[in-house]
Amino acid sequence: MNLRRLRVLLELSRLDSMREVADELDLTTSSVSQQIAALATEVGTALVEPDGRRVRLTPAGRRLADHAVTILAAVEAARRDLDPASEPEGAVRVxxxxxxxxxxxxxxxxxxxxxxxxxxxxxxxxxxxxxxxxxxxxxxxxxxxxxxxxxxxxxxxxxxxxxxxxxxxxxxxxxxxxxxxxxxxxxxxxxxxxxxxxxxxxxxxxxxxxxxxxxxxxxxxxxxxxxxxxxxxxxxxxxxxxxxxxxxxxxxxxxxxxxxxxxxxxxxxxxxxxxxxxxxxxxxxxxxxxxx
The missing domain is CATH 3.40.190.290 (D-Maltodextrin-Binding Protein; domain 2)
Known part of the structure; x- marks a missing residue:
C-alpha cells in the first residue's frame, strides 16, 4: 500500500476538499484525484463518492483513513528510530x-x-x-x-x-x-x-x-x-x-x-x-x- 496515497487520503478526511488537499500537499487537484483512485484500486473498494460538486469518503474510505493515522505514525516513528542522527531510544537485549x-x-x-x-x-x-x-x-x-x-x-x-x-x-x-x-x-x-x-x-x-x-x-x-x-x-x-x-x-x-x-x-x-x-x-x- 502506497504511503504517499495514504497521506493524501488522510488529508482528504481532514480537509473534506480535494482543492484544499492539493494546496496543503503542493499538488494539483487532478493529481489528488488520481492518487485517491489509485489507492482505491490497491485496496479493491471505492474510497470516495460524489457529494454535490464535491466528494466525501465512503465508510471504507473513513476506515482506511483511521488506519492511515496509525500506519503513518508508525512509519514516522520507525524513520526517527533508524535515523543515524537521531537520539538513540529503545530496548537492547544482551x-x-x-x-x-x-x-x-x-x-x-x-x-x-x-x-x-x-x-x-x-x-x-x-x-x-x-x-x-x-x-x-x-x-x-x-x-x-x-x-x-x-x-x-x-x-x-x-x-x-x-x-x-x-x-x-x-x-x-x-x-x-x-x-x-x-x-x-x-x-x-x-x-x-x-x-x-x-x-x-x-x-x-x-x-x-x-x-x-x-x-x-x-x-x-x-x-x-x-x-x-x-x-x-x-x-x-x-x-x-x-x-x-x-x-x-x-x-x-x-x-x-x-x-x-x-x-x-x-x-x-x-x-x-x-x-x-x-x-x-x-x-x-x-x-x-x-x-x-
Whole structure:
C-alpha cells in the first residue's frame, strides 16, 4: 500500500476538499484525484463518492483513513528510530557470560544512563554457545562471547563480531606450587566448563602437545567453584590470570603456547547500525579495565 496515497487520503478526511488537499500537499487537484483512485484500486473498494460538486469518503474510505493515522505514525516513528542522527531510544537485549557482564556491560549501562537515557539494556547471563544460539534465533540483539587463540569460534556468515578485550589464562593448581612442564600434570583430574566447549578444547590441545589425554572429572561454570575444588584437592584447571583468587590457589603462566581468551560483542549483520545497538557497542569498546 502506497504511503504517499495514504497521506493524501488522510488529508482528504481532514480537509473534506480535494482543492484544499492539493494546496496543503503542493499538488494539483487532478493529481489528488488520481492518487485517491489509485489507492482505491490497491485496496479493491471505492474510497470516495460524489457529494454535490464535491466528494466525501465512503465508510471504507473513513476506515482506511483511521488506519492511515496509525500506519503513518508508525512509519514516522520507525524513520526517527533508524535515523543515524537521531537520539538513540529503545530496548537492547544482551546475552553474555558473567565476566563480560561485570567488566564491560555493567559499566556501559551506567554510562548510557547519563549519555543516552532512552536506551534500555536488558541482560541475561549465558555461556557463549547459548548466547550465539539466542542471537541466531533473534531472541537477543547482542551476544557477549569469548573464544581462545587455541580454540577460535566459527561464526555464521550472517553474524558480525566486534573485538572488545583479551585476557591471558594460566594453569590453576593448589599453592604453593612452582612452574613445571605441562606433561607433569598428566595424572591429575581436570575441571572444565560445563556449558561451553572452548575451555575443554584448549585443555585437550595443550595436553595433546604434551603427550597425554586429560582425565576430565568435573564440569563447572563458576570460576569460584573451580577454585573451591582445587583447594579441596579434587582437580586442577585453567583460570584467567591477573584476577584475585582464593587462598590456596595459584595460577601459573602458560607459554609455548600461551593461552589468550578473546572477548567479542556479536550482532546479526546490519543490526549494529541500529542507533541503540550502535551506542551500546561503542560503550562496550571502552574497556574500563584496559591499561591507560
Amino acid at each position: 546475552a553474555g557470560f558473567a565476566t563480560a557482564i561485570r567488566r564491560s556491560l555493567l559499566p556501559a549501562i551506567v554510562e548510557l544512563a547519563t549519555t543516552h537515557p532512552g536506551v534500555d539494556v536488558r541482560m541475561s547471563e549465558y555461556e557463549p554457545l547459548e548466547a550465539l544460539e539466542l542471537l541466531g534465533r533473534d531472541d537477543v540483539d547482542v551476544a557477549l562471547v569469548y573464544d581462545y587463540n587455541l580454540a577460535p569460534v566459527a561464526l555464521r556468515n550472517d553474524l558480525t563480531a566486534r573485538p572488545l578485550w583479551t585476557l591471558q589464562w594460566g594453569l590453576a593448581v593448589p599453592s604453593p606450587a612452582r612452574r613445571q612442564p605441562f606433561s607433569t600434570y598428566a595424572d591429575h583430574d581436570w575441571i572444565v566448563n560445563s556449558r561451553n566447549t572452548a575451555d575443554e578444547e584448549v585443555l585437550r590441545t595443550l595436553a595433546s602437545m604434551a603427550g597425554f589425554t586429560p582425565r576430565v572429572a568435573h564440569r563447572i561454570d563458576s570460576l569460584e567453584m573451580v577454585e573451591d575444588l582445587i583447594v579441596a584437592g579434587h582437580g586442577i584447571g585453567l583460570l584467567p590470570r591477573g584476577r584475585a583468587t582464593r587462598r590456596g590457589v595459584r595460577v601459573l603462566p602458560l607459554t609455548d603456547p600461551a593461552v589468550t581468551m578473546r572477548v567479542y560483542a556479536v550482532t546479526r549483520r546490519g543490526r549494529e547500525q541500529w542507533p541503540p545497538v550502535r551506542v551500546l557497542l561503542d560503550h562496550l569498546a571502552r574497556d574500563p579495565d584496559a591499561p591507560a
